[in-house]
Amino acid sequence: MISIKGLNKVFKTRDKSITAVDHITLDIPDGEIFGVIGYSGAGKSTFVRLINRLEEPTDGTINIDNQEITSLTKKELRVARQEIGMIFQHFNLLWSRTVKDNIAFPLEIAGTPKDKRDKRVQELIDLVGLSGRENAYPSQLSGGQKQRVGIARALANNPKVLLCDEATSALDPETTNSILDLLVDINERLGLTIILITHEMHVIRKICNRVAVMENGNIVEQGDVLDVFLKPQQPVTKKFVEQVMGSQEDDSELSFDNYKNGELIRLHFVGESANQALISKISKQFEVEVNILQGKITQTKRGSYGTLTVQILGDPKVLNETIQYINEETSIEVEVIHHAN
CATH class of the missing domain: 3.30.70.260 (ACT domain)
Structure with missing residues (x-):
């Protein structure tokens, strides 16, 4: 269970303060694919980066599997992050490393012995469908293949949670569907919890169990995806449903x-x-x-x-x-x- 209580993030500039995430409270059950949708500036990317403390919360608590992430020291957080994988919109691969070396990188940081590391990397290459591309460099890969490398790397340390920040936004529709199918397969095989950040209702519709709609740093509506499609309550939610169903x-x-x-x-x-x-x-x-x-x-x-x-x-x-x-x-x-x- 991921339990978030009163999560708040305020960015301060010389002239003013900007509230990016406004006292969000949310529970996400284990093994669920949970979607967070919002337009640009809604606060969704800041929200997901708060979960693994890539951004430090101003207030609030985050508990993952009964561990309070917000109270960990930097050393404890480095260990805890091994159980929180993350994939990004623009892949964030190391361009001087091959596919297998990119995937191995978090295992190297964790101090995993080379024999175990090599075995784990091959397992992940097979899992994400990149067999035969082990020695390719990112410049030699398509967008979908790069994201598969990113997914494999995020899974290297057997995380309990996978955070996906606009993971399909840079991909064409056909490749997007293949990546979404892969995420569903990973969720079912490994039983890990996936939090999916997006601005596309098609993505939510296809793979998510539940969804939260963000606007101006707040969750304005949440529920089972089918229920949200049936009876959207907020104007912003209705706009998202219209992306799929028409106006x-x-x-x-x-x-x-x-x-x-x-x-x-x-x-x-x-x-x-x-x-x-x-x-x-x-x-x-x-x-x-x-x-x-x-x-x-x-x-x-x-x-x-x-x-x-x-x-x-x-x-x-x-x-x-x-x-x-x-x-x-x-x-x-x-x-x-x-x-x-």
């Missing part, structure tokens, strides 16, 4: 000018309900015409979530019966966007 303002472009009878509704599908043949059922059961106008479905780690905007035409009484049927007989949520004139 509901698009509905304003849908017109009823050509129809006298009908309802414009948005259907929200969650989990198994995304597989229900709803349109076919109501078309057969009720005397209505259903026009599909727009839709989107996406996957989270906990299940599917999708929306479908449809126009249902027919007698007003039958329309009411149709909507009542969807509400009462299915697990699909109905949102009426526009009534017929």
Whole structure:
């Protein structure tokens, strides 16, 4: 368990003080992939650097596996950091070292004997899919391969926690997905806790169990990823969800000018309900015409979530019966966007 209480970071300049992280309290269970999302300047990178004390907190405590990181001496912190791996947006590799020597570097610092070090390095090279590239230098690697080296290096000392600070932001979409798949595989194989910092909701959607949304140094919203997709509460969260699902303002472009009878509704599908043949059922059961106008479905780690905007035409009484049927007989949520004139 990672337990953070009242974490605060204030940067002081000659003229003013800037609060980058504002008294955050947060618990992250062992073995979870926990996402922290926010726009530039939200404080998320400062927050993650406070966890391993690359930045010193102004106030607050951080406990990892019942060890209070914030109270450790510098010597004790060097030992504790061996159990907190970190990967970075721009890789931070040693350009004069080969792949295997980059991965071996933290083991050298820890004083691991050469035979054990060589064995561990080969295990990590195989784990991250870099077999055959052991003797390559960073300049000879693609962006995705560089990040794989960074991940292997972060895992060298068998950490309990892996901190990822915008680890996919410098990568193209296909490479991003491959790195995210690797992180999921590592999480499942090794059972380590991963804290993922990002500004991309696609990244959160794909691999995170839970998410915290940061704005102006505060966590303004947090919860299970699927729940956040379903019912985002804060304006900033809604913007992030729109990155994946599109804006509901698009509905304003849908017109009823050509129809006298009908309802414009948005259907929200969650989990198994995304597989229900709803349109076919109501078309057969009720005397209505259903026009599909727009839709989107996406996957989270906990299940599917999708929306479908449809126009249902027919007698007003039958329309009411149709909507009542969807509400009462299915697990699909109905949102009426526009009534017929």
